[in-house]
Amino acid sequence: MTIQNSSKDDVGDILYLYDEAVKLQKIKGAAPWPKFSREFIETEIKENRQFNIKIEGTIACVWAIAFDDAQIWQERSADAAIYIHRIAVNPSFRGQNLVLHIVNWAKEYALKSSKNFIRLDTVGENLGLIKHYQKCGFCFLGLTELKDTKGLPAHYQNAKVSLFEIRL
Structure with missing residues (x-):
């Protein structure tokens, strides 16, 4: 298993995983993500903000x-934090607790970057996802209106x- 920055060669796989995530969101009754453009993903890659986990050469997860x-x-945005967005797991790798690997990676990344928090959000009150993120070490801060x-x-x-966070 390797965790690395995504490359321009990964864009097709990333878009596929986003499509698969949207299918799962719809099945589970969660608010589905919109269609993200190739250019949007390419910009994140250029800015070194798009990552993946590869297992035996296959992208297992992106964020x-x-x-x-x-x-x-x-108001909490004034804190020194990294924010994780759009975790999408390859259907072939679901159930392998990949979010735990992201959390461990994020702790190292945040500390090296002088950040005090790892944060993420999800739209709505998805009880299954809330429980999953709590098992991965996040504190559930509750629901908020934007x-x-x-x-x-x-x-x-x-x-x-x-809203969820891990205080470092």
Whole structure:
């Protein structure tokens, strides 16, 4: 298993995993992600903010990070934190606790980057996902209503957001 920055060669796989994540979100009744453009993913890759886990040469999981998330985290965004977004697991690798590997990676990455928190969010009150993230070490901070969703992806519009963090 390797964790690495995604490359431009990975864009097709990333888009496929996002499509698979949306299928699962719809099955589970969660707010589905919108379609993300190739250019959007390529920008994250150029900025070294898109990562993946490869197992035996196959992308098992992808995610992106940000260093600012003011629209979602509001006043808490002043904290030194990394924000994990869009974890998508390859259907062939589901159930292998890959989020735990992301958490361990994020702890190292955050400490090297002088960050005090690892944070993530999910739209709505997805009880299964809340429980899963708690098992992975995140503290569930509760639901919040976003004050300004202008420019955020469509699934954030008119929705409550579940917030999670790990304090380092």
